[in-house]
Amino acid sequence: MFFLFPFLMNAQIASKGVFLLNGTVEQMDGKYLYLSYFSASEKIIMDSSLVTNGGFHFKGHISQPVLAFLSKRNAKRWNASDTNTTSFFIEPKLLTLRFTNNVFGLPDLTGSDTENEHKELKRLRGEAASLLAPLNRQYEELNYRYIVLSKLKDSSTLLDLIGDKMDSLKEQTAPLSQRLFTIDTIFFRNHPHSIVTAHELTYTMNRLSPALFYTFYEQLGAEVQNSRYGKNLQLKMNNWKSGAMYTIASDFEATNPVQKKIRLADYKGEYVLLIFWASWCKPCRKENPELDSLYQVLKRNKANIAFIAIADDADSQDRWKEAIKRDKVELWQHGLSDRYQNDIMVLYGVSILPTKILIDPKGMIIGRYENDNNRALINDISRIYDRSGNDSL
Template sequence: MKKYIILALLLLSATLVARAQSFELTGQITGQNTGYVHLSYQDNNSKWVNDSCALKNGGFSFKGNINGPQIVYFYGAIKSRNVEDPNSTDFFIEPGNMTLQVAAGDFKNVVITGSKTQGENAELQKLKAPIYEEMKPLSQAFRDANIKYVQAVKNKESDKVTTDLKEKASAIHDQFDPYWSRIAQVDYHFFDAHPNSYVTVYELQRYVGTLSADSLKMYYGRMSPVIQQSVYGKELSVQIAKLLAGSPGSIAANFTTTDVNGKPLDLSAFKGKYVMLDFWASWCVPCRHSSPHMIQLFNKYHAKGYEVIGIAEDDDQPDAWRKAIATDGVGIWNNVLSGFDRDKAIKGEKNEKFIADKFGIHSLPTKILIDRNGTIVGRYDKGTPEEEAQMDKKLAESLN
């Protein structure tokens, strides 16, 4: 009899869960009576849905099935897909009934009721808003600098002109660091106060490239099983595993590819030597700036059994990659492309040839040192002088 009771409870639970996964979002736009609004979200089969609804006297309604709380993209009469378009925004929906109030041309100040998760998200965004407001002049300067650089490339200006413009844009970009640090502190306080929030697990994915694997594991370990098994929780777990696979103590994943000269390259063939995997790109200014020092290290330790494999994320622009190799003089070591496939990435398909994915690479430049036995003994992805000194010290201890 107890078995039947348990079974009945399980069936009831399953039914409740199934019903709980449906959502309905009804809303009203002031200042616009006709036209369309659009909602992009992932359904309960994790497939992207791009839904549209015709406005009737400014009103609309969306219905669907989802696996749980998630961030969605909502937009109306946009002029571009730029996130700053005044007729677009994002927010959290969740199973159940929700209402939305928004004004045409002011989607950023949307008001959602019925979504506890969005309430938490609004709380966090309100704390960060003053910092983003301070960043606006710098953001505009960076945007203008990038436009000038892109225009110069289109106009086929000289290498000196395009390089100078890229350097200027990069220098402006570096000025964001203090702001990002302040924003990170706000986020970390929120994570500590809301360990079981879907907002926390969603926002943590932004920090996979900056937080250590231990810190990410700590935050993940504080989450309830429900959050850990959510779509965002599972993805965070995958990213942590990849980061650990590319961190000290792990055996380096093997990869085979073709180098810049068309010759096959197999990482396992380098066993018995110290190998630095240098993840970079021709368009990455800090990467290019690190080349002279990397050349010095290569010349100093190569005869002692030290190799470098440059792994460039230039799969879409191989000519720029080859030109950068020649310009920077890094053809003295092995150079390969990362294996990134844009089509597979867009479709969410697995790409076994993507080398950066095997090592949890989320920022450039990143350098990974592998010892003679194939074990990772160093990961350098912060780009600071202190980290460079640590890398130099490790090489000196290992090869002198």
């Protein structure tokens, strides 16, 4: 009976949907640790525990494995690169936490099968993730400077310098990102019913083909699909489908820079290229001259096409108007996507900037292009143009 006690205790705890987390940490006596997670009722719980004699304890109610965040500071939002914060998957069981080599960012949680799978994925990512992390931090810092400077006048020279550095970093990160993507997809195949797979698919789905994504989603099974991570995937899929290939484009109304309304329905009978961008988005700004060159060629050949640029700039409209002038794209149609009232980006399942969507005269989506590589877009438009002759696109 002695050997069965931990097993029976875990079974009893799980049946009540309770987790008990006991941990040890050095050099924090008299200080608090803060644990954040989603409860069984889907409420965000922020709990605290006073470290005493190197030990801390948490107890809570969860109905399924969830990702929890443990921090040395009390904050509503935590950054993944914050060395004062760590994360792991908890389950309704008896759990024990310590830190590898006493490093707070290296949690070693026992008792959670889901966290064991999470550890495996982190181990597989290993070298590629460690090489990518500092490059991503540099890119984020430069992007922040780019956004701040873009608000100022006469900052084009500095913006160009920062932009060149960002482009260089992007070239360095591309092969590492591809390595991680390959590692992730192999993990998804080897762990088709895992909560970790459902969680990570949220961040990977935009790089997967729809067919492969749906395959991974179906393999999750009903239990994981009904988890909070599975439901989140379903929500994203619904948004994704609304802007998917060979579906009818949803109508929308947006406000242009002179406070007039533009509607997609007004362009029925024409080809339409929707361009989702933002004044603060470096790749978007970089591709605008290329897209405008395409626009000018099409218009010189009297092509029957409208360019409608939808910007994620509802909170920075002056910067949006300035970017339109600076990038010399005033001849396009322009509108705002407001994430609080009129989120056209959500309507079309856009989560990456820039994204372009090509719509035919009957209102059907016939092309979707993400990021700033426009070769496929130009090829598709060229094929349509070649079929139609010089009088119309």
